[in-house]
Amino acid sequence: MPYILIIVLLFFPIRLVAKDWHIVLIPYVDTQNNSSIQLSPLQQNQFEQGLEIALTQSLEKLMPSHVIFEKCNTSLCGKANIKSLLNAVLFNAPEIQLLGLYSISRSKQSYIQIDMLDPLSHQIILADSMPIQPEDIDNNLLLLGQNAGRLLAQKLSSRLKEQTIGISLIDFEQEELQGLSTHVLGANMDTKMTLKRSSQYFRFGQRYFPVVTSHYELQTSLSASQVKNVFAAFFENKNTAIVFNFDKEKELLSITRGGKPYNPSLLTLGLVFSVIVFILAYLIRRQYLNYYLNEYAELRNADGWLNTYQTAKKPFYGLAKKWASQASYWNSRQIDSAKTVDKAKLYFDAGDIITAKLFVTKALHINTVNKDAKALTQKIAEYENNTKLLSENEQWIRNKIAKAMNNYRQQLPLKALKQAYQAYAKAKHLGNFKKQTKAIAKLIKKIKQEYSTSARSMVIFASNDPVSITLTQYDIIHIGRLPNKNDFTWISSQDSVFHINHKLVSRVGHHCSIEQTASGFALKDHSSKNGSYINAIPSKAGVSSALSSGDSITLGANDSLNAVTLNVKISACSKLAEFSFVPSSETLVNQEKLNKIWPDNALALRTKLVCTKKTAIVALNKKDASMRIVSEKDILDSSLYTPICTIKLGEQALIAPLDEISNITIEDVELIGEVPLQLPCSIKYQDTIIQLNQYDGVSMRYAQHSIHKLPTE
Structure with a gap:
């Protein structure tokens, strides 16, 4: 069964010898020779192992057949003929230089036939055969493979047949061809390179940069594929793109330069020009942003600075880090200026022109380009020009607001509000100052909120009344004796206390509390020692007991002589409750004893507790x-x-x-x-x-x- 051997020779910088070539094995059956045989997969494997053993002693690398074809178990790896095989090799692996084909024949004169072909020119570079014994095909395929490998290595080491190949180098610049002859002759010492003709001309757009087309003749022992790779290696070192074309009939290898040697394409020129313009525009824009940020800072122009910074802080300009520390400052100035203008408008609408001028001037000092401040400045100027046309009432309101603002600036809110209320009443009564009336109302609200x-x-106590009133709006009022020192942790932000220092009353927080509920008021005892009573009825600990107007609360004992009694008065709306102490009858009997158990009873009798939310x-x-x-x-x-x-x-x-x-x-x-x-x-x-x-x-x-x-x- 025949087999094929493919030999691939890559480019090389020194004289070609057998060890510089790479080999690939592929099966081949000679259809014209009836004695050609095809080995089984096992026999094929043994034969290839023998070839590999011999060839790897002489070669640096043995290339397996699957480098080109995935499967290669049939003749010509499944191709119809040798020509289609060579075309497939050029398509799948254009770097291949030589193809070695061999077949095994079994007859009276058995032999192994070896043919080496150039895939580019389809020429047979080397052909030889080796006689073998028929019985070795069945018994010594490994030895046959070794003998065939040694024969092949010997043939490759000998000089190949000298041939003539034409070379055309098209559209290269002169500098790109320097050193070409030295490189080609260095690749193979038996090669002769002769320049036949050369022409120089100018292409469009290359007036000062000529291109050269040269035609050479090579007399060499290299195959066409080897010559191609020698030139490919030269131009690859020059980083020059090239295109190959081989004419089999003329034995001519054409090498054309890819792209233009000097001038870039219009697209490239456009891109380069665009990049240059972009860089210049970027540098100018960046410098422009820097300049105006400094300029706006000197002019105290917060609006202009912030607007410019919005662009400058983009990562593209790289200015964010330089100016970020000032951004919050100018932002606060812009906000402060806007707030100051709002105040100035309020005073202007209310009729206080003097204060309005002060605030609008301050606003422009903070931010010199505040549009609202400039517009208000113009309004104030027009208003002052027309002062003589003001009515007597308007002039009175204006003067009153001016006095109010003067007191406001001196932190006299009561006087300021009095004058503002007077101006408001006058403007509201006249009816034709609606805008001014609204402005004065806003001004009054502003002063009240601020103070x-x-x-x-x-x-609360009055000069004509010995009784004082404690008024509170808390939801819960705790009642009891003074607590121990630092014993106030139980008091929340929603609680208040009312002290009764009677010895029968537990400490505050431990006796009772009065709670304001949605329906009225209630008493809750907090497990006091001596109890709490409503109308002589004990109040259960922890349970809220509703209170009604006229109820009597007794704290400390169910005995009005020894305990504390509070009268309850609740308004009809159930939103206001008054608690007042009831004098004990024992006061008249034994005042000394009462003073011991209730030291401040006289003061307590002059005190009322009033609870309300409204x-x-x-x-x-x-x-x-x-x-x-x-x-x-x-x-x-x-x-x-x-x-x-x-x-x-x-x-x-x-x-x-x-x-x-x-x-x-x-x-x-x-x-x-x-x-x-x-x-x-x-x-x-x-x-x-x-x-x-x-x-x-x-x-x-x-x-x-x-x-x-x-x-x-």
Whole structure:
């Protein structure tokens, strides 16, 4: 059975000898020779092993047949003829230089035939045969393979047949061909390279850079494929792209340069030009951004700086790190300028032109390009030019607001609000100052918010009444004796305390509490030692017991002589409750004993506890000028009280006169509208002075005060 041997010779820089070649084995059956045989896979494997043993002694590498074909168990690896095999080799492995074909013949004169072909020119470079013994085919295939391998190595080591090959080098620059002859002659010393003709010409766009086309004739023992690889190695070292074409009839190898040797393509020129323009534009733009960031900083132009920074901080420009530290500064200046302009607009709309000018000037100092500030500056200028055209009422309102703002700047909120309320009342009454009326209302709201304070509990007492009132809005009020030192951890932000230092009453937090619920008020005993009673009925520990107006609460014992008694008054709306101490009958019997078990009983009897969540109304009894905290319903249902003012406790504590009441002053300033409640303070109404103090239930036993009387003229 015939086999084929393919020999591949790669490019090499020195004279070609057998060890420089690589070999591939492929089967072949000679159809014209009836004695040609095909080996079984096992016999084929033995024969190839023998070839491999012999060839690897002379060659650096034996290339297996699957380098070109996946399977090679049939003649010509399944190809129809030798020509199609050579074409397949050129297509699948163009680097192959020589193909060695061999077959085994069994007859009276058995032999192994060896043929070496050039896949590029299809020429038979070497042909030889080796006689063998027929019985060796069956018994000594490994030895036959070794003998054939040694014969092949010997033939490859000998000089190949000299031939003439034409070489055409097309469209190369002169410098690219320097050293070509030396390289070709160095590859094979038996090669002669003769220049037949050469032409130089200029292509379009290459006026100063000529290209050369040269034609050579090679007399060499190398095959066409070997010559091709010699030239390929030369131009590969030059990094020059080339295209090969071999004419079998003319024995001519054409080598054409790929691409243009000098001028790049129009696309490349366009890309290079675009890159250059882009780099220049980038550098100019980056410098421009740097320049304007510095310029805007000097001009205090926050808007321009921030707008420019939005572009400069992009990673492309690489300026974020340089300017990031200033971004927050200019952002805050822009915000501050906008807020200042809003204030200026408020004062301008309210009629206070002087204050508006101060704030708009400040806004422009912070940010010189604030558009709103510039527009308002123009409005102020127009307004000042038309001052003579102002009506008397408008001029009065304007002056009043100016005085209010002057007091506001001097941190006199009560005086500022008084004048603002006067201006507001005038503008609202006239009716044709709607815009100004709204602006003044916003101004009043702003002052109240700025000076508002938090008050959840307070003490109220009047000069004509020995009784003081503790007013609180907390949900839970704890009642009991003074606790031990540092024993206040149980008090939450929603709790208050009211101390009763009677010895039968447990410590505060351990006796009882009064809770404000959705439906009214309730008492809860906290497992006190001596108990809590409502109308002589014990209150269960931990259970809330509802309270009603007229109830009596007894703390410490179910005995009014020895315990503490509180009367309960709850308004009809169930939102206001008053708790007052009831004097013990023992006071008249044994005051000394009472002082021992209740040291501050006299002070306690002058104290009332009032709980409410709604706005409280401070009123005076028309008969005895005593002070009361009443609800709106109490005022409507009774003509006994003269309401003075309303007090609203909470995060923003406020105090305001009732609409029909006048001549009320707070801290010697006429109270004509709702103002922030700043404790301590005093209210004066006719002959009565009402003092308002902070109440801290943790540190105070009762609401204590000294009685002040107005001097009589």
